[in-house]
Amino acid sequence: DGGITQSPKYLFRKEGQNVTLSCEQNLNHDAMYWYRQDPGQGLRLIYYSQIVNDFQKGDIAEGYSVSREKKESFPLTVTSAQKNPTAFYLCASSAREPGDYGYTFGSGTRLTVV
Amino acid sequence: SQQGEEDPQALSIQEGENATMNCSYKTSINNLQWYRQNSGRGLVHLILIRSNEREKHSGRLRVTLDTSKKSSSLLITASRAADTASYFCATDKYDKIIFGKGTRLHILP
Numbered sequence: 001d002g003g004i005t006q007s008p009k010y011l012f013r014k015e016g017q018n019v020t021l022s023c024e025q026n027l028n029h030d031a032m033y034w035y036r037q038d039p040g041q042g043l044r045l046i047y048y049s050q051i052v053n054d055f056q057k058g059d060i061a062e063g064y065s066v067s068r069e070k071k072e073s074f075p076l077t078v079t080s081a082q083k084n085p086t087a088f089y090l091c092a093s094s095a096r097e098p099g100d101y102g103y104t105f106g107s108g109t110r111l112t113v114v
Numbered sequence: 115s116q117q118g119e120e121d122p123q124a125l126s127i128q129e130g131e132n133a134t135m136n137c138s139y140k141t142s143i144n145n146l147q148w149y150r151q152n153s154g155r156g157l158v159h160l161i162l163i164r165s166n167e168r169e170k171h172s173g174r175l176r177v178t179l180d181t182s183k184k185s186s187s188l189l190i191t192a193s194r195a196a197d198t199a200s201y202f203c204a205t206d207k208y209d210k211i212i213f214g215k216g217t218r219l220h221i222l223p
């Protein structure tokens with residue numbers, strides 16, 4: 001079955017460390033997105049990519065980086081510059097215009113700073 | 115840059131009752147979508163309504179859209195325990211979707 005796989009499900013980061021969250025999709029979707037979710041805050045867009053080797057900053061890109069070397073993969077790196085990284089991270093993908101087709105979401109990665 | 119805003123923030127109803135959630139947005143849209151999120155999980159796409167549609171049904175879900183008032187409502191009929199979740203409206207903005215903060219729905223046994 002097609003879908004989006006996020007790994008790991010839980011991740012712990014020490015202060016000053018960079019960590020990378022994985023997102024892989026086999027839906028042949030062109031666009032991929034990363035959201036951060038904090039309690040009571042809804043979803044905030046970090047980065048998104050509509051084609052391979054191209055991506056755009058979302059509303060809260062500072063302290064994060066991404067790459068899109070393959071259509072299927074859109075990893076997110078949380079750098080040491082992100083001062084408050086503890087959150088639930090969600091990856092999504094869509095076929096062409098998301099307003100027409102909607103998003104398919106992964107099951108999320110919960111990142112905790114220890 | 116939040117576009118949609120759900121109301122109420124939280125809702126508790128008895129199993130079997132109907133649940134209604136509302137969404138208001140600020141600028142013109144092409145489409146509006148509703149998603150469900152179970153605790154600690156990803157979001158699941160429920161229904162999409164286009165700006166030229168006024169009402170849409172999917173199983174026990176009924177969505178209405180009033181573009182003149184910039185608002186939408188999601189009605190879940192004959193609620194079940196499994197409907198306990200957060201519900202988000204999302205509106206398109208250029209090449210991405212903007213989500214509201216959601217309504218937390220709790221179905222009481």
